[in-house]
Amino acid sequence: MPVSLNIKMYVxxxxxxxxxxxxxxxxxIEKLLGPAxxxxxxxxxxxxxxVGPEAINRAHNIWRIHNTYVSEKxxxxxxxxxxxxLFSKIAKANPLITCLTLLGLxxxxxxxxxxxxxxxxxxLNPEKGIMIFLYKGGPSIExxxxxxxxxxxxxxxSHSMKKVVIDLETxxxxxxxLNNSTIWKWTGWITKEGETIPGEIVKSKWKGDYEVxxxxxxxxxxxxxxxxxxxxxxxxxxxxxxxxxxxxNVFELxxxxxxxxxxxxxxxxxxxxxxxxxxxxxxDEAGILRAYTERRGIVATENIVKEEYGVxxxxxxxxxxxxxxxxxxxxxxxxxxxxxxxxIELTENEYKKMYEEGYEIFIVENAWNDNPKVNIIENPKxxxxxxxxxxxxxxxxxxxxxxxxxxxxxxxxxxxxxLGKV
Numbered sequence: 480m481p482v483s484l485n486i487k488m489y490v491x492x493x494x495x496x497x498x499x500x501x502x503x504x505x506x507x508i509e510k511l512l513g514p515a516x517x518x519x520x521x522x523x524x525x526x527x528x529x530v531g532p533e534a535i536n537r538a539h540n541i542w543r544i545h546n547t548y549v550s551e552k553x554x555x556x557x558x559x560x561x562x563x564x565l566f567s568k569i570a571k572a573n574p575l576i577t578c579l580t581l582l583g584l585x586x587x588x589x590x591x592x593x594x595x596x597x598x599x600x601x602x603l604n605p606e607k608g609i610m611i612f613l614y615k616g617g618p619s620i621e622x623x624x625x626x627x628x629x630x631x632x633x634x635x636x637s638h639s640m641k642k643v644v645i646d647l648e649t650x651x652x653x654x655x656x657l658n659n660s661t662i663w664k665w666t667g668w669i670t671k672e673g674e675t676i677p678g679e680i681v682k683s684k685w686k687g688d689y690e691v692x693x694x695x696x697x698x699x700x701x702x703x704x705x706x707x708x709x710x711x712x713x714x715x716x717x718x719x720x721x722x723x724x725x726x727x728n729v730f731e732l733x734x735x736x737x738x739x740x741x742x743x744x745x746x747x748x749x750x751x752x753x754x755x756x757x758x759x760x761x762x763d764e765a766g767i768l769r770a771y772t773e774r775r776g777i778v779a780t781e782n783i784v785k786e787e788y789g790v791x792x793x794x795x796x797x798x799x800x801x802x803x804x805x806x807x808x809x810x811x812x813x814x815x816x817x818x819x820x821x822x823i824e825l826t827e828n829e830y831k832k833m834y835e836e837g838y839e840i841f842i843v844e845n846a847w848n849d850n851p852k853v854n855i856i857e858n859p860k861x862x863x864x865x866x867x868x869x870x871x872x873x874x875x876x877x878x879x880x881x882x883x884x885x886x887x888x889x890x891x892x893x894x895x896x897x898l899g900k901v
Contacts, residue, residue, distance in 0.1 A: 481708060482730045486721045487612040488643040489628050490751045494605050495636035504605065505560045509553045511634045513774040515565040516797050523594025527566035527770050529553065533797045549732065556739040560603040566623060566765040567594040599627060602742035609746050613723065622760035626767045629759040633847065644753040645719045647696045650712045653721065654693055656748040657703040657710060658685065666709065669700040707741055776815020776843035779851045779899030780804055801832025810838035815846040821886040825864055830882045833859055842889065843899065855895040862889055
């Protein structure tokens with residue numbers, strides 16, 4: 480079954496970090512994006528991130544199915560860095576009980592909440608200064624895609640990155656490029672009125688009415704077929720877009736997966752005529768910015784651990800041990816903040832492990848800076864966190880207990896302050 484994916488493109492991707500080769504840059508991106516972590520139902524995510532063994536094994540264990548071996552999160556395909564990224568957003572469900580309640584036939588005061596999870600396949604070519612997203616989903620997730628692009632630009636210090644606007648000129652040029660190519664052929668043209676014109680007719684009568692209609696935007700959809708699938712150009716009053724319809728065996732995550740020809744071709748036919756500045760979604764409903772902040776906190780802590788204790792840190796943040804770092808005999812919980820309110824929150828598991836096994840807390844401030852400030856609290860039990868209840872988003876509403884410590888209180892217990900490095 481073919482896989483239909485939307486396309487989003489960014490240009491002026493100019494890394495301003497030191498790296499000796501493409502693999503160095505890829506490893507930096509991998510470390511700072513981190514792995515995706517499925518939630519306890521494996522229908523949504525606890526943390527957005529890269530598709531890798533952590534996500535696959537945890538989901539398979541929850542579903543009790545056979546594991547599929549995947550060793551890599553990120554791959555080099557020629558001059559392209561390629562990886563798959565997952566994120567979840569909460570969507571309200573409308574079960575039968577809600578309808579019956581509206582009719583006065585039942586009483587139900589709880590909300591049922593589901594998580595929609597989205598996949599983005601990223602192709603990043605620093606040499607060409609291009610980044611392309613292949614994704615499933617509509618306009619509702621475009622702000623989240625921009626947040627992911629913004630995070631990637633921050634990782635590379637690519638401050639000039641811009642978003643390509645798909646407009647009539649972009650679509651027209653793409654149609655010309657595809658029409659003149661020897662590896663693509665017309666499969667169809669749909670007019671504004673919905674009439675379908677076979678590809679061979681369009682091709683034979685190209686120089687004339689169809690070329691004029693193309694330039695004027697008097698069409699709804701164009702489709703071309705090539706060796707790895709089809710490219711579809713869509714033009715409506717509400718939306719202009721490019722889709723790629725790939726054969727499943729081309730897109731699937733396999734050892735010999737090679738998306739280089741696809742990204743090469745898309746970067747060839749899509750010309751950046753109109754650009755806009757790259758912004759991010761401040762509401763961060765998908766948790767993309769939050770997850771990045773947490774990863775920077777982990778990396779800053781790893782560097783401090785080596786300097787402070789003379790041992791290498793081991794990141795266990797995705798293993799749900801109740802703390803994030805193991806450093807020899809020491810255990811460390813990391814709390815990272817970009818800015819704003821710096822209230823510490825501990826999950827029930829973190830709170831339990833603090834009393835049972837003991838750990839230090841590293842509180843990382845200004846986590847998006849190159850040298851964030853790291854506050855070390857050696858005995859967090861003295862903080863005496865206060866327990867609170869809140870709703871827990873999953874298939875049905877439940878409550879969860881979390882424990883918090885306000886900033887003014889934890890600052891009194893800081894034993895050391897260090898400057899980290901990310």
